[in-house]
Amino acid sequence: MLSKLLKYELRASGRILLPVYALLLASAGCCSLFYKLAADHPYRTGAASVLMGLLNVAFWIFVVATGAITALLMIYRFYKNYMTDEGYLMFTLPVNRHQLIWAKLLSALIYTAASAVAVTLSILLVLLPIADWSGFWGDLGELLSSITESLHFGVPGPLLLLWIAVLAILTVFSGFLMVYAAIALGHSFSNHKILLSVVFFIAFSLAMQAAGLTFFSYQLTIGETVIESGGSADLLLDGTRFLVIDSIETLVACGVFYTLTWYNLQKRLNLQ
Structure with missing residues (x-):
């Protein structure tokens, strides 16, 4: 049944997002064409410059709108399907x-990835006529290698x-x-449901930021202690350690928020 639900979600969201992707790529194609014409004919009129700028x-x-529409649509569909009158049918x-x-x-993961791919392709399309691609992949590989070495990742590249x-x-x-x-959580109350949802979201965001800052400060404290005791400063640039901490923090956040979502949908949801 999950596959049927997912298929329904993908179709419903696709009716909005696929045209957005088409518009994004079309605008990228227009920009790429004008960049190509500008490269071939550098002496252009003021009107052409204004049109290119527009x-x-x-x-x-369109790039910003694609990301915003994707996120807002995924949130709106959760709200509309489960928190409005449609919830009586869905449940x-x-x-x-x-x-x-x-x-x-x-559905949110698939369309987030699709939006990222669409944005990346559109940017590459815009840069196609003006960028020097001869050494692009080699330079990119060197950049990634230098980042990996500087952050001391202790795991193989793949x-x-x-x-x-x-x-x-995650x-x-x-x-x-x-x-x-x-x-x-906001819709487990009888009144001011949307307002309470916003309040809970702000509270969760602040809690996540506080947790992140706490972990970061703790790691800096450990690094400073090691350096003061004569250890290596490389500890502060241990990328693997930061990845482990970030992974644990993200997993815990997923578990907590999933449990809260499930519990309130199962036990406390108030559709009145």
């Missing part, structure tokens, strides 16, 4: 609350990429789960 502004508006389906939550999470990919997925999950938990 197209450039429109493109970056009568022969599925449990876990399947309902995972349908939203997987494993590091896999680790970062999994952490990125980060997407934790972000949406934080919003879902805030909405579910």
